[in-house]
Amino acid sequence: MTLTVNPKVLTKKDFASDQTVRWCPGCGDYAILSTVQKVFAQLGLPREKFVVVSGIGCSSRFPYYMNTYGFHTIHGRAPAVATGIKLANPDLSVWVVTGDGDALSIGGNHLIHAARRNADIKVLLFNNAIYGLTKGQLSPTSPRGMKTKSSPYGSVERPVNPIHLTLGAGATFVARTVDVFQSHMAETLEAAYRHKGFAFVEILQNCVIFNHGMWFPYTERDRRHDHVVYLEPGKPLRFGKAQEKGLVMKDGKMETVILGEDAAEEDLVVHDPSSPALAFMLGQLRDPLPVGVFYQVEQPTYEEWMYRQMEDVKRQKGKGDLKALYHAGDTWVVE
Amino acid sequence: MEKEAPLEAPVWQRVVVRFAGDSGDGMQLTGNQFSLASVLAHRDISTLPEFPAEIRAPAGTLGGVSAFQIQVGGQDVLTPGDQPDVLVAMNPASLKVSLPELPRGALIIVNTDAFTPANLKKAGYTTNPLEDGSLRDYQVIPVPITRLNREAVKDVEGLDKKFIDRSKNFFALGLVYWLFDLKPDPTLAWIDRKFGKRNPAVAEANKRALMAGYNYGITAELFQHRYRIPSVDFPPGTYRRITGNEALAMGLVTAAQKAGKMLFYGAYPITPASDILHHLAPLRHYDVLTFQAEDEIAAMAAAVGAAFAGAFAAVGTSGPGMLLKAEALNLAVMAELPLVVIDVQRGGPSTGLPTKVEQADLLMALFGRNGESPLVVVAPSTPADAFDMAIEAFRLAVRAMTPVVLLSDGFLANSSEPWRIPDPEDIPPIPVRHPSVRNNGGRFLPYKRDPETLARPWAIPGTPGLEHRIGGLEKEPETGNVSYDPQHHQRMVKERAEKIERLAGVIPEAEVFGPEEGDLLVVGWGSTFGAIREAVRQAQDQGLSVAHMHLRYLNPMPRNVGQVLKRYKHVLVPELNMGQLAWLLQARYLVPVEKLNKVQGRPFKTVEILKAIEQMVDGR
Known part of the structure; x- marks a missing residue:
C-alpha cells in the first residue's frame, strides 16, 4: 500500500522525532528546537517536504530531533549540501542549521556563496560566540579580549559580524532573533520561510556551559527594553520600557535620543528593509541591538534561473536525444 | 592535375607524426585536424597532445613548446607511438625539444623563417642547427613557411595584419596532407564552419594557406616519397573521434538518461x-x-x-581536488549514497605537473580517507572505454548505494581514438528503486539492507x-539512529565493506590476452593499456610466452585475478607511478611482482615495456 498524506492539521508534536534530545540542560538550543517545530507545523507544508541539513557542532544535532528528512553532514559544508538538495528537487523546503564556528569559520566560504547565489534555502545560525562541542575555544564571533580555553589571556582576534557578512555576500533576507524571544523567533522564522530566496537568520543563543550570559545584556527581562530595538518595516525605531527612546541619523551615524527631550517621533529613522545602507548601519549597532528583519529584497532564486535555463534550452534545441549527442561532429561510416 | 611524388615508397602500416611549435602556433588545432582527416580516410589513430601548463608561456622558449603527436595506421593503433617518423617543427625551440625523441632518418619539416638569431638564442642554440651539420642523421626538409604563407594570403581582402602569420599552421598542415595523401576537404569544411560566418577574411586566409601548403607539396618536389597508409578494416558502423573527457561526459549523460534521472554534475575548474x-x-x-x-x-x-x-x-x-573532496566523499560512504567521482589524474604531489599524466592517485582513491572507508574504484583503459566505464560506475553506485571513484588521467583525458558509436537503445537501462512504502511494518528503517x-x-x-x-x-x-555501541560500529564497518566486496560477483572476470599460463603476465590498469598491449603483442610475435591482463576494476577486483596471477612464472606491473598496483597485488594475493615505473609526466613507450618483458623472459 502507498501512504497517503494526512491532510490533518499538523502540530508541533508531529515534528518531534523519537530521539532523545541530548543538549546540556538549560541550553538555548531547546527553545529554538521547540519554536522551529511549532513554526513548521503552522506553515501548511507536509512533513515530507522539509529537509533539515546541518554541519558539525552542538546545534548541528538538530536534524536528528526533527521528524522530517534530515542530513547531519560535515563541518561547515551544510550550505553546499543544501544547495545540491535544492537544485536536485526545488520542491523541497530546505533548512540549514549551523553555528558560529560551523558557518563563519570552517564553512565561511560556503555561506558566502550560498548567499550570493540566492538559492531558496533558509540558514539558521545559532550564535553563542564559543565552540561548545569541542569544549570551549574561541569562535569567530567571540569578542576581542574574551578568555577561553584557547585564549587564556583574552582573544586577540577581531570578531566577524554575521549580519554584515551576509549582507555583503548579497543575501536577499537577513534577520536576527534571540533564543529566549520565542514569539519574535517564530515570527522571524515564518518571515524567512515566506521569503522567496536565501534567508539568513542569526539566532543569539546562550551556551550555559562555556559562555553563559554572553547575551544577558539583551536577554535579561529587566534590561532587555533598554538594549534591544525591534525592527518593524515602516515603523520608527523606538525602544525603552515606555518606548521613550529612539534612533536618529546624525552626521551619517545612528544615535540614541530620548523622545520629547532630544527629538520628536518624526525625527526617528523609519525602518525600511529594502535599504541596504540602512541594513548595514543597523548591523553596526550593538547598543541597542536590533532584532528582526534587517534587509529583504526579492530576486529570482538560483534554482529558478537554473530550471528556466533548462526549459529555455529545451525549447530552443528540443529535448536532448542521445543519438544526436553521440553523432555530433564529424562521423564516418564503415560499410 | 596532381603530380605523383617522384618515388613511391612501399605501403606504411603505421606512421608517427609530431606537430611542434610555439604555444601560440596552433599546433593542437593542427594535430586535431590531421587526426580528423585521417579517421575520415578510415585510418586508425591514437593521439597525444602535449602543452605547457601556462596559457602563454614566453614565446619561442623551450617551456612554451606545444606539441601534438599522432600515430596513424592501417591496422590496430594502440598508442600515439614511441618515436615520430615525421616532425613538423615550427620554430627552433620545438626542434630542440623534439629531437631527442626522433629516430635516425626521421623526416623533419622545418619552418626556416623561424630560425632567426633571436629565436635560436631563446631556444638555447649557439649555432643554427640547420647549418651546423648537427641534423645530418635526419632528412631535413627546409620550408620557408612564414614567407610562403604570407605570399599565399596577401590578397585576402579585409584581413587584419595580425592574422596573416596566424594561418601558417594551415600551410604546414596542407603540406602534410599532401605528404600523407589525405584530402584537405574535411579541414576546408571545418574552417568554413568555424570562421565562415564570424570572420570570412580569416576563413579565406586559412583556406588559402591550407591549399597553398598542399599545392606546394605537389609542385616543390621536396620529398623522396609520400606516405601511403592502407585503410583499416573497422567493423561496420558509424564512427567518430572521441577523447577520454568527451567519452566520460557522454557516459555520464547516458547513465542518467538510462535511469530516467537528471544528471547533477558538480565541479570546480581544474586541469585536466x-x-x-x-x-x-x-x-x-x-x-x-x-x-x-x-x-x-x-x-x-x-x-552528496x-x-x-x-x-x-x-x-x-x-x-x-581529490584531496579536498575526501571529506565529503567520506560522508557519502557513511551516508551510503550513490554518486560518481572522476579523478583525472595528473603528476603530483601538490600542484605537481598540471597538464601531465600520472597514475599516482590509486592508493589515495582506495585509502585516502579517515576510518575504514571502502568504495568502488574503476579505471577505463582507453578513451572509448571511458564511455562504458562511466555508465558502469553509475550502475555499481546505484546497485550498492556507494560512491564510485573513476580514475582517468591526463593522457586518457585528451588523447583520442576512433569510437564506434553505439545505438543508445542497445544500452541496458539502469534500474533505480526509490521506496514509497515503509519497509518494517509501521516504521521506515533507512539502513535495512537488501x-x-x-x-x-x-x-x-x-x-x-x-x-x-x-x-x-x-x-x-x-x-540508522546515532549509535556509539561497540558492536554496532563493528557490524556497520563490516557491512559497508561486505557490500563493496559483493560487487565482485557481478563485475566481469578480468580478460587475459595471450597464453593462459606461461612465463610472464603483464598486469596494468588505466591508460597504459595501449602501450602494454602493443609491447605484449610484439613480444608474442617474437615467440615469447607473455600474456596481458588489464584491470578495469580495482576495487573490488575481478574474482579471477588471484588465480590468473598464479598461472605465470613472473608478473610484471608497469605503472606511471612508483608501484601502487604492484603494492596492492602483492598485499592482496601474496605473489612476487616485478615493477616497471615511470614518472616523467608522459605515457609509456611500447619499447620501454618490451625491453622489460624481454629482460624478464629471456634475460636479454
Missing part, C-alpha cells in the same frame, strides 16, 4: 578535468544540471546533497511517510 564540465554545461536540454561550485569541497558536498535528493550526481576533478546486495534503500526527500535522518555519525544497524 575541466573539459568534462565544458562538455556537459551545454547539455541543459538533456536534463544536465552543471554546478560550478565555489571550491572543490562544495562541488563534492553539493553532489543532490544524491540524497535523488539525482544522479557526479563530480570531476584532479588530484589536488539481503542480496546489502544496499540500503534509496528513499528520497519528498516521499510521505519515509522521513528519516542520515549523517556522518556511526549508526545503529537498520534504524
Whole structure:
C-alpha cells in the first residue's frame, strides 16, 4: 500500500522525532528546537517536504530531533549540501542549521556563496560566540579580549559580524532573533520561510556551559527594553520600557535620543528593509541591538534561473536525444 | 592535375607524426585536424597532445613548446607511438625539444623563417642547427613557411595584419596532407564552419594557406616519397573521434538518461578535468544540471546533497581536488549514497605537473580517507572505454548505494581514438528503486539492507511517510539512529565493506590476452593499456610466452585475478607511478611482482615495456 498524506492539521508534536534530545540542560538550543517545530507545523507544508541539513557542532544535532528528512553532514559544508538538495528537487523546503564556528569559520566560504547565489534555502545560525562541542575555544564571533580555553589571556582576534557578512555576500533576507524571544523567533522564522530566496537568520543563543550570559545584556527581562530595538518595516525605531527612546541619523551615524527631550517621533529613522545602507548601519549597532528583519529584497532564486535555463534550452534545441549527442561532429561510416 | 611524388615508397602500416611549435602556433588545432582527416580516410589513430601548463608561456622558449603527436595506421593503433617518423617543427625551440625523441632518418619539416638569431638564442642554440651539420642523421626538409604563407594570403581582402602569420599552421598542415595523401576537404569544411560566418577574411586566409601548403607539396618536389597508409578494416558502423573527457561526459549523460534521472554534475575548474564540465554545461536540454561550485569541497558536498535528493550526481576533478573532496566523499560512504567521482589524474604531489599524466592517485582513491572507508574504484583503459566505464560506475553506485571513484588521467583525458558509436537503445537501462512504502511494518528503517546486495534503500526527500535522518555519525544497524555501541560500529564497518566486496560477483572476470599460463603476465590498469598491449603483442610475435591482463576494476577486483596471477612464472606491473598496483597485488594475493615505473609526466613507450618483458623472459 502507498501512504497517503494526512491532510490533518499538523502540530508541533508531529515534528518531534523519537530521539532523545541530548543538549546540556538549560541550553538555548531547546527553545529554538521547540519554536522551529511549532513554526513548521503552522506553515501548511507536509512533513515530507522539509529537509533539515546541518554541519558539525552542538546545534548541528538538530536534524536528528526533527521528524522530517534530515542530513547531519560535515563541518561547515551544510550550505553546499543544501544547495545540491535544492537544485536536485526545488520542491523541497530546505533548512540549514549551523553555528558560529560551523558557518563563519570552517564553512565561511560556503555561506558566502550560498548567499550570493540566492538559492531558496533558509540558514539558521545559532550564535553563542564559543565552540561548545569541542569544549570551549574561541569562535569567530567571540569578542576581542574574551578568555577561553584557547585564549587564556583574552582573544586577540577581531570578531566577524554575521549580519554584515551576509549582507555583503548579497543575501536577499537577513534577520536576527534571540533564543529566549520565542514569539519574535517564530515570527522571524515564518518571515524567512515566506521569503522567496536565501534567508539568513542569526539566532543569539546562550551556551550555559562555556559562555553563559554572553547575551544577558539583551536577554535579561529587566534590561532587555533598554538594549534591544525591534525592527518593524515602516515603523520608527523606538525602544525603552515606555518606548521613550529612539534612533536618529546624525552626521551619517545612528544615535540614541530620548523622545520629547532630544527629538520628536518624526525625527526617528523609519525602518525600511529594502535599504541596504540602512541594513548595514543597523548591523553596526550593538547598543541597542536590533532584532528582526534587517534587509529583504526579492530576486529570482538560483534554482529558478537554473530550471528556466533548462526549459529555455529545451525549447530552443528540443529535448536532448542521445543519438544526436553521440553523432555530433564529424562521423564516418564503415560499410 | 596532381603530380605523383617522384618515388613511391612501399605501403606504411603505421606512421608517427609530431606537430611542434610555439604555444601560440596552433599546433593542437593542427594535430586535431590531421587526426580528423585521417579517421575520415578510415585510418586508425591514437593521439597525444602535449602543452605547457601556462596559457602563454614566453614565446619561442623551450617551456612554451606545444606539441601534438599522432600515430596513424592501417591496422590496430594502440598508442600515439614511441618515436615520430615525421616532425613538423615550427620554430627552433620545438626542434630542440623534439629531437631527442626522433629516430635516425626521421623526416623533419622545418619552418626556416623561424630560425632567426633571436629565436635560436631563446631556444638555447649557439649555432643554427640547420647549418651546423648537427641534423645530418635526419632528412631535413627546409620550408620557408612564414614567407610562403604570407605570399599565399596577401590578397585576402579585409584581413587584419595580425592574422596573416596566424594561418601558417594551415600551410604546414596542407603540406602534410599532401605528404600523407589525405584530402584537405574535411579541414576546408571545418574552417568554413568555424570562421565562415564570424570572420570570412580569416576563413579565406586559412583556406588559402591550407591549399597553398598542399599545392606546394605537389609542385616543390621536396620529398623522396609520400606516405601511403592502407585503410583499416573497422567493423561496420558509424564512427567518430572521441577523447577520454568527451567519452566520460557522454557516459555520464547516458547513465542518467538510462535511469530516467537528471544528471547533477558538480565541479570546480581544474586541469585536466575541466573539459568534462565544458562538455556537459551545454547539455541543459538533456536534463544536465552543471554546478560550478565555489571550491572543490562544495562541488563534492553539493553532489552528496543532490544524491540524497535523488539525482544522479557526479563530480570531476584532479588530484589536488581529490584531496579536498575526501571529506565529503567520506560522508557519502557513511551516508551510503550513490554518486560518481572522476579523478583525472595528473603528476603530483601538490600542484605537481598540471597538464601531465600520472597514475599516482590509486592508493589515495582506495585509502585516502579517515576510518575504514571502502568504495568502488574503476579505471577505463582507453578513451572509448571511458564511455562504458562511466555508465558502469553509475550502475555499481546505484546497485550498492556507494560512491564510485573513476580514475582517468591526463593522457586518457585528451588523447583520442576512433569510437564506434553505439545505438543508445542497445544500452541496458539502469534500474533505480526509490521506496514509497515503509519497509518494517509501521516504521521506515533507512539502513535495512537488501539481503542480496546489502544496499540500503534509496528513499528520497519528498516521499510521505519515509522521513528519516542520515549523517556522518556511526549508526545503529537498520534504524540508522546515532549509535556509539561497540558492536554496532563493528557490524556497520563490516557491512559497508561486505557490500563493496559483493560487487565482485557481478563485475566481469578480468580478460587475459595471450597464453593462459606461461612465463610472464603483464598486469596494468588505466591508460597504459595501449602501450602494454602493443609491447605484449610484439613480444608474442617474437615467440615469447607473455600474456596481458588489464584491470578495469580495482576495487573490488575481478574474482579471477588471484588465480590468473598464479598461472605465470613472473608478473610484471608497469605503472606511471612508483608501484601502487604492484603494492596492492602483492598485499592482496601474496605473489612476487616485478615493477616497471615511470614518472616523467608522459605515457609509456611500447619499447620501454618490451625491453622489460624481454629482460624478464629471456634475460636479454
